[in-house]
Each structure stands twice: as structure tokens, then as C-alpha cells.
Amino acid sequence: MAQPARILRLVPSGPERVALESGQLDAVLDPASGKALLLPDARRALSAVGAAIANGLLAALPREDYRSLAGELEPVTLTVGEVLHEPGQRIRHVYFPNDSHVTLLIMMADRKCLEVGVVGREGMVGIGLALKAETSAVRVLVQGSGTALRMKAASFREALGRSLSLQHELLRYAYAKLVQARQSAACNRFHEVVARLACSLLRTRDRIGSDDFHLTHEELAVTLGIRRVGVTNAATTLQRRNLIIYQRGDIRILDGKGLAAASCDCYDIVRKLVA
């Protein structure tokens, strides 16, 4: 493994050099500056640890438990359109999004699909593994590019076996997802499209922490399980009430309180549960 010249000067020969060359070191002490210099791999790993705190599930773990996971977490960049899991396929990695988010889709035989969940920095992709499932039940599609931390399925199972806090945190999360799915089943059946669209826009805002975001007609149609013309009509209604501006997929929420009033109570019920 090639190391910077400054590091090589500090570790001239002997067992330290052997350990350096076999990739077993993290840092070298520099007597001239009185500082510890991190090797490139260690620097990358530690910056990933810093970023990991952005994920709510990981941030909720006690420091000790988190440290024991950190070595297994690999920072990755997720790009819009990338598919992380396919229904029926073995789950190879779990993902803890930082600033990225993904949509969970149920694929029907007639090629129609419906969004049945979204995972962002509050959650985890591959929760099925924590519930002893080996394969994914949904297609997981990246909807917002950004970073995430990824862990191999085998490492995740081992980590789950040794950390009671991780088990508790993930069971709590899985239960929240279950309640959310039940609520959505009722919401999809009984609530008006305008209220459901308002609800969906508020959830997106909460997840990404901004009143401005991009969602195409097609994405919203999949989220709501309706045709694109239905999205246009509902968005026009909200726009006429001066709650949002919606132009070619660019959305701006003008009046968050008004939009909450226009949404169904499912928004509040699920928000309180996930918080």
C-alpha cells in the first residue's frame, strides 16, 4: 500500500515499517510537530464515522455500540435511479442513508408500481434482515442522491447479535414502519388525493429539511398510486390556494401550516410515531 512520503520518513525501518506495509497501522506520531498523522485509510474511515451521526438510527446508539459497528460501515454515494434491492433477491447490504433518500416500491404483475415507503436519514434500508428475512420484499430505488453508510449482510447480523441497543433501535423502527404501512393502507383507501398529496409533500419536506425540492409528476403518481393527470389536478388545487408553487417538478412550499391543514391527519399520526 503506497503511503505519503512524509509518513515513510517517520517510519524508516523495523517492525513499525513492516506493520505499515501490511496495512496494520492507523496513525504515525510526528515528534517535530507533536501531532498524530492519520494514514489515508484511517482518515477516510474516521470521516465516515463523523458523517454516520447524520443517520438517526446510528446516532441513537450508545457510543460503545456505535464504535463496534463503525469499522464495518462503508461510506458510499447513492445516485438517483440506482436500484439497491430487488423483490425476491437476497439482501447483500443494508444502508443507513445520511443525506440521500430512497423509495420502496411494490411491483405489480401488470408493470404498475406503488410507493409503500420512503427511507431517509431517519432510517435504514434492509430492515427485513433484522426480522430474519433473507430477501427483499420491495424494489428499493434511490430518489435523492447523497451519501449513505453500507454494511454487508453478514456483518450486520453479527452486529445485531452483539448489540442489544441496535436490536432495540431497529425493532422500534420496524414497528414504526409497520404502523405507518397500516395507516397508509387506510389513507390510500379513504382520503382524497389533494389531502394525500399535501401529506406526501410535507413528509418530503421533513425528510430533506427544505421547502424547495424536485419531484416529477411520474414520481408523485407512483407515490400516490394514481395517474399523472390526477397529480396535475391535485397540485393545481394546492397551487390555487397559494400553498405551493409547482413547475415542471420543482416544488416550493409557500405555506407549511396551510399545507398541514389541507393534509389528512395521517401526516401528524405518522410523524409523531417516527419522531
Add this chain to the structure above:
Amino acid sequence: MRLYVANSAPNSIKAIANLEAICKKHMAEGFKLEIIDVLEFPLRALADGILVTPSLSKVSPSPAARIVGDLSDRSSVLLALGIKP
């Protein structure tokens, strides 16, 4: 014993885990282990003559010994610590 690490960098985590396993299996209770994070206390490590992390230093009983790396080679660690496997 003193184990010098760089926060939670990968080799440091491995060294802690490997040393824990060795202590559990081969050492009687009552030994003392101090873990020093060189990112927090670089001058302390330099004063102790540490050049790299992870490094394990046996202070007592004499003879003093030092071993560097992730401590995955159990027999070398036991040899350095003067413990018969």
C-alpha cells in the same frame, strides 16, 4: 499494559477486539490495561516513545515489551507479553 490507538480507526478497533479476546482467554484477572487515544493525547504517546498506532506496550512486569499493528497474530502477542499459549 498500554494500548495506543487512533480513535475508532479500523486497525485500532481490530487491535482492541483482538487484545480483548487474548486477555479473556490467556490472562488471569487483575491485569491493568490503559487505552490511550493518540489523536487526543499525542504528546503523552510521544513521551512514552510511541511511533505508530496501534501499539501495545507492556510496562510491567519486566521485561518491558512493545508490539505494533492490529494484534491479529496471537502467538506474537503472547510471546511479547511473555505468556505461554
